[in-house]
Amino acid sequence: xxxxxxxxxxxxxxxxxxxxxxxxxxxxxxxxxxxxxxxxxxxxxxxxxxxxxxxxxxxxxxxxxxxxxxxxxxxxxxxxxxxxxxxxxxxxxxxxxxxxxxxxxxxxxxxxxxxxxxxxxxxxxxxxxxxxxxxxxxxxxxxxxxxxxxxxxxxxxxxxxxxxxxxxxxxxxxxxxxxxxxxxxxxxxxxxxxxxxxxxxxxxxxxxxxxxxxxxxxxxxxxxxxxxxxxxxxxxxxxxxxxxxxxxxxxxxxxxxxxxxxxxxxxxxxxxxxxxxxxxxxxxxxxxxxxxxxxxxxxxxxxxxxxxxxxxxxxxxxxxxxxxxxxxxxxxxxxxxxxxxxxxxxxxxxxxxxxxxxxxxxxxxxxxxxxxxxxxxxxxxxxxxxxxxxxxxxxxxxxxxxxxxxxxxxxxxxxxxxxxxxxxxxxxxxxxxxxxxxxxxxx
Numbered sequence: 001x002x003x004x005x006x007x008x009x010x011x012x013x014x015x016x017x018x019x020x021x022x023x024x025x026x027x028x029x030x031x032x033x034x035x036x037x038x039x040x041x042x043x044x045x046x047x048x049x050x051x052x053x054x055x056x057x058x059x060x061x062x063x064x065x066x067x068x069x070x071x072x073x074x075x076x077x078x079x080x081x082x083x084x085x086x087x088x089x090x091x092x093x094x095x096x097x098x099x100x101x102x103x104x105x106x107x108x109x110x111x112x113x114x115x116x117x118x119x120x121x122x123x124x125x126x127x128x129x130x131x132x133x134x135x136x137x138x139x140x141x142x143x144x145x146x147x148x149x150x151x152x153x154x155x156x157x158x159x160x161x162x163x164x165x166x167x168x169x170x171x172x173x174x175x176x177x178x179x180x181x182x183x184x185x186x187x188x189x190x191x192x193x194x195x196x197x198x199x200x201x202x203x204x205x206x207x208x209x210x211x212x213x214x215x216x217x218x219x220x221x222x223x224x225x226x227x228x229x230x231x232x233x234x235x236x237x238x239x240x241x242x243x244x245x246x247x248x249x250x251x252x253x254x255x256x257x258x259x260x261x262x263x264x265x266x267x268x269x270x271x272x273x274x275x276x277x278x279x280x281x282x283x284x285x286x287x288x289x290x291x292x293x294x295x296x297x298x299x300x301x302x303x304x305x306x307x308x309x310x311x312x313x314x315x316x317x318x319x320x321x322x323x324x325x326x327x328x329x330x331x332x333x334x335x336x337x338x339x340x341x342x343x344x345x346x347x348x349x350x351x352x353x354x355x356x357x358x359x360x361x362x363x364x365x366x367x368x369x370x371x372x373x374x375x376x377x378x379x380x381x382x383x384x385x386x387x388x389x390x391x392x393x394x395x396x397x398x399x400x401x402x403x404x405x406x407x408x409x410x411x412x413x414x415x416x417x418x419x420x421x422x423x424x425x426x427x428x429x430x431x432x433x434x435x436x437x438x439x440x441x442x443x
Contacts, residue, residue, distance in 0.1 A: 056132035124160030245281035330370035359383025
């Protein structure tokens with residue numbers, strides 16, 4: 001049976017796409033930028049990395065240009081040029097070593113910082129290349145080691161600025177630590193935000209996984225419940241039609257067998273009646289295959305015509321020993337729903353079968369009453385009666401019976417009630433009342 005909670009493979013793929021592309025792929029967790037490479041799967045981290053790389057080479061080029069303009073032809077100039085090229089090449093080697101804090105990566109950072117320090121000692125104008133190095137150290141090293149590196153680089157920057165100044169300037173002492181503190185705080189905040197986003201993405205993936213599992217379990221539960229409900233409905237349909245017909249045929253054929261020699265005409269009459277019942281059962285069986293609607297209703301005329309036909313057929317089959325009359329009171333304001341008509345007809349069939357088999361009655365009556373907000377079917381007989389038991393209590397006779405429980409199930413599915421009034425020697429009245437304004441029970 002179909003279910004609106006059924007999850008297609010495409011839907012699962014869509015959920016996975018949203019998780020991996022909007023909240024971060026699980027394979028990207030812990031991945032960080034290295035050198036000129038992309039900073040994992042975070043677009044903001046990639047943009048920051050590219051900005052820092054560009055700033056490094058811009059500052060390196062500006063520092064080298066300033067030195068060549070201020071100190072042309074000095075003896076240290078070749079060393080400055082060589083160290084600048086070495087520093088640039090070392091910085092470009094970053095992506096080759098990967099993005100994780102491996103020993104090779106830490107060693108590379110150490111060499112990079114040492115070359116920069118030598119450059120700063122030879123030419124203080126290279127001090128401002130420290131800002132991108134802050135970012136690289138904070139990204140690679142553990143927190144304490146990264147803070148120590150930032151402090152060391154800041155000391156070199158302050159010393160370089162004081163060497164370049166003609167006199168003491170408090171800004172040169174305070175500005176570099178302030179810049180270093182701001183840069184460190186911004187980077188630490190961004191790293192923590194990235195960690196929180198990864199944790200949130202992991203929780204979202206877990207929640208989505210739980211949702212998918214819950215939907216699959218719910219769909220399986222609905223399918224099981226639908227299967228059980230359909231089995232119950234089919235069992236009631238078969239009991240109210242085929243099983244009762246076969247029981248009647250068995251009794252008629254047994255009666256024909258007993259009277260075959262003594263009263264051939266009566267025996268043939270029993271056989272003809274059994275043949276008629278077999279025809280009806282065949283029609284019902286074909287109707288099961290088609291749409292499981294009662295054959296009397298499928299013939300047209302509605303519930304009233306079907307009940308009259310049922311009463312006439314039961315009377316004819318009994319050959320005068322049992323008479324069934326049908327009476328209709330009122331008229332429906334609107335056509336009855338198909339399920340209501342089918343349920344009431346099945347209840348009438350089941351009730352008459354019980355009367356014929358157990359009550360020993362000579363007469364029975366079907367009364368269909370149309371009221372403004374409900375419809376009521378009464379089935380009464382003048383049989384031997386019995387002591388009625390409360391609903392839900394199964395007596396000895398109920399062990400083999402499926403009739404009353406099936407009738408109650410049919411009425412309950414439509415939001416109605418079924419009552420049985422009986423007493424020994426006073427007959428039985430069964431009443432099924434179904435409201436016309438209550439939503440049907442989906443169970």
